[in-house]
Amino acid sequence: MLNPKYGSISRATVDRLPLYFRTLRLIKSEGSDIVSSEELGRRIGVTPEQIRKDLAGFGAFGKKGVGYHVAELLNNIGVILGIDRRWNIGIVGIGHLGWALANYRNFASMGFHLSALFDQNPALVGQVINGVEVLAVSDMETTIADRNIQIGVITVPAPEAQSVADRMVAAGVHGIWNFAPVRIRVPETVQLVSEDLSVGLTTLSYHLRRQMP
Amino acid sequence: MLNPKYGSISRATVDRLPLYFRTLRLIKSEGSDIVSSEELGRRIGVTPEQIRKDLAGFGAFGKKGVGYHVAELLNNIGVILGIDRRWNIGIVGIGHLGWALANYRNFASMGFHLSALFDQNPALVGQVINGVEVLAVSDMETTIADRNIQIGVITVPAPEAQSVADRMVAAGVHGIWNFAPVRIRVPETVQLVSEDLSVGLTTLSYHLRRQMP
Numbered sequence: 001m002l003n004p005k006y007g008s009i010s011r012a013t014v015d016r017l018p019l020y021f022r023t024l025r026l027i028k029s030e031g032s033d034i035v036s037s038e039e040l041g042r043r044i045g046v047t048p049e050q051i052r053k054d055l056a057g058f059g060a061f062g063k064k065g066v067g068y069h070v071a072e073l074l075n076n077i078g079v080i081l082g083i084d085r086r087w088n089i090g091i092v093g094i095g096h097l098g099w100a101l102a103n104y105r106n107f108a109s110m111g112f113h114l115s116a117l118f119d120q121n122p123a124l125v126g127q128v129i130n131g132v133e134v135l136a137v138s139d140m141e142t143t144i145a146d147r148n149i150q151i152g153v154i155t156v157p158a159p160e161a162q163s164v165a166d167r168m169v170a171a172g173v174h175g176i177w178n179f180a181p182v183r184i185r186v187p188e189t190v191q192l193v194s195e196d197l198s199v200g201l202t203t204l205s206y207h208l209r210r211q212m213p
Numbered sequence: 214m215l216n217p218k219y220g221s222i223s224r225a226t227v228d229r230l231p232l233y234f235r236t237l238r239l240i241k242s243e244g245s246d247i248v249s250s251e252e253l254g255r256r257i258g259v260t261p262e263q264i265r266k267d268l269a270g271f272g273a274f275g276k277k278g279v280g281y282h283v284a285e286l287l288n289n290i291g292v293i294l295g296i297d298r299r300w301n302i303g304i305v306g307i308g309h310l311g312w313a314l315a316n317y318r319n320f321a322s323m324g325f326h327l328s329a330l331f332d333q334n335p336a337l338v339g340q341v342i343n344g345v346e347v348l349a350v351s352d353m354e355t356t357i358a359d360r361n362i363q364i365g366v367i368t369v370p371a372p373e374a375q376s377v378a379d380r381m382v383a384a385g386v387h388g389i390w391n392f393a394p395v396r397i398r399v400p401e402t403v404q405l406v407s408e409d410l411s412v413g414l415t416t417l418s419y420h421l422r423r424q425m426p
Contacts, residue, residue, distance in 0.1 A: 012225075012259060018415040026396060046225060081415050082422025089414075096316070100309035106394055106411040111418070150425075151417060174425060175417045181319055183239060191420040195413045198319040200406050201302075202231040202294050204364060204388045205324070207404040209295025212363075212387060 013054045017081055019044055020054070024074045036067040083111040090116040090149040090173075092164050093156035094124050094134055097179055101153060102129045115147045137164075144171035151175045158182040226267045230294055232257055233267070237287045249280040296324040303329040303362040303386075305377050306369035307337050307347055310392055314366060315342045328360045350377075357384035364388045371395040 023043050027035050037048040037055075044051070055061070055068065060076055062068040078084050089112050091098050101107075102117055117134045119125060127134045135143060143149070152168035154161050154176060161180035168176060175191040178184055186192050236256050240248050250261040250268075257264070268274070268281065273289055275281040291297050302325050304311050314320075315330055330347045332338060340347045348356060356362070365381035367374050367389060374393035381389060388404040391397055399405045 012263075014419060015258070015416070017419065018409075018412040021415065022409050022412065045228070050225075080419065080422075082418035083415060085422075087418055087421070095313070096309040097313035100313055101410065103309070104410055106409065107414065110411050110415065112411075112414055150421065151414070175421050177413055177417055189424075191417055191424065193413050193417045193420075195410075196231075196235050196319065197314065197317055197408075198323050198325075199231040199235065200390055200408045201320065201325055201364070202234065202296060202323065203228070204390055204404055204406045205295035205300055206227060206230065206293065207406075208300070208363065208388050209293075209298075211402075211404065 010057070013057055016044070016046070016054060017077055021074065021077045021081060021083075024070055024077065028070045028074060033070055034067045035070050035073075037062060040068070086111055086113050087151050088113050088115040088147055088149045089151040089153055089177075090118065090140075090144060090147070090168075091153040091155060092118045092137065092140065092168070093154065093160075093180075094119040094121075094127075094129070095155060098153075098155035099129060101155065101179075102132065112151075115149050116143050118143075140164075140167055141171040144168065144173060149173060151177060154178045154180050154184070156180060226270055229257070229259070229267060230290055234287065234290045234294060234296075237283055237290065241283045241287060246283055247280040248283050248286075250275060253281070299324055299326055300364055301326050301328040301360060301362045302364040302366055302390075303331065303353075303357060303360070303381075304366040304368060305331045305350065305353065305381070306367065306373075307332040307334075307340075307342070308368060311366075311368035312342060314368065314392075315345065325364075328362050329356050331356075353377075353380055354384040357381065357386060362386060364390060367391045367393050367397070369393060 023040065037051040041048040041051045058076065058080055060068065060073055091102055094117055102114060107114065114130060114132050117129060117132050118137045118140050119134050120137045124134045125136050150173060152173040154164050156164050158180045161178060161182050162184050165176055165184045165186055169186055169190050173190065176186055178192065178194045236253065250264040254261040254264045271289065271293055273281065273286055304315055307315065307330055315327060320327065327343060327345050330342060330345050331350045331353050332347050333350045337347045338349050363386060365386040367377050369377050371393045374391060374395050375397050378389055378397045378399055382399055382403050389399055391405065391407045
């Protein structure tokens with residue numbers, strides 16, 4: 001049972017939820033039905049106490065000396081994360097990164113449906129990637145409305161990112177996932193997640209530095 | 214001054230450090246010399262108390278009623294993250310994602326030097342991306358040694374990821390950044406960071422779900 005009060009989960013817990021989800025999905029794929037807070041903590045890199053606190057916060061309670069039911073926990077977190085429903089996404093900017101994202105298999109398995117691709121390069125328009133045709137950027141507004149695209153993904157160069165975001169917002173997207181290395185601004189009613197690929201590399205260099213002083 | 218005991222920073226704080234670094238760099242680029250724990254907390258999405266606790270943990274103390282010196286804090290976090298030194302990286306698998314990473318500008322600005330690119334496709338070998346020539350995968354071992362490559366980036370399809378990792382480790386890399394959607398295993402002496410691009414999208418869907426029940 002989900003805790004109806006899960007609206008009050010702390011931001012730090014929310015930030016860990018995708019990691020919980022990913023880790024639990026992996027554990028499930030390995031064939032485990034039950035996982036202890038110790039094992040989950042070890043894999044995620046937080047203490048078992050933190051795991052118990054996080055999970056209790058949205059009403060998931062493990063059985064003492066047994067652990068958590070993996071499938072149930074995965075389902076609950078999926079509901080909280082909103083990946084129990086379908087989200088239509090559109091990618092603008094089919095350079096290498098946009099192309100790679102269009103082909104990323106994990107999205108579909110998490111409820112994200114690739115609905116449209118856009119690029120301004122006439123040589124790309126009409127090409128089909130992962131079953132989806134690349135459209136001209138000039139078709140963006142009507143397509144976002146027609147295909148009920150809720151999430152726009154920005155993989156254009158930095159100087160173009162803000163204007164693409166503005167057009168997406170005007171066309172009615174509710175969320176933007178930005179990969180352009182620039183800060184973009186959106187109205188408060190639109191959710192924005194900006195990605196910085198160097199974060200993973202930085203985490204790695206931190207650990208290497210400990211090891212190779 | 215760095216706290217010489219910063220070896221004892223908690224894992225949760227370490228996970229937030231790249232976010233601190235990224236946010237502080239942005240604040241600096243906006244022209245601010247000083248930042249308060251309130252402002253930093255608002256941008257990062259944690260409480261001001263958490264900010265003060267995190268930063269005190271490695272010896273950075275803001276001035277009451279004033280805030281933190283952005284440049285100094287940025288420098289200290291850079292040292293802790295190990296990005297005050299140069300890391301040579303090699304990317305194996307020049308599909309769209311590998312190609313995009315090879316062109317990612319933020320890496321160089323953080324001390325990561327693109328030293329080599331590898332692919333098994335003869336049509337790619339010899340091409341130059343971002344000033345670096347693509348080599349055959351069979352050249353991987355000697356090149357990793359010759360160019361002192363410490364970090365290997367894996368952007369090959371999932372079925373090939375483990376064998377590439379094994380070869381990288383045997384050739385002497387100290388860290389692996391894995392983008393293949395599969396769990397790979399490395400010896401304990403090698404640091405591994407695995408990337409899952411769906412995490413950002415999941416964070417977005419969480420916030421959208423709150424907004425569109």
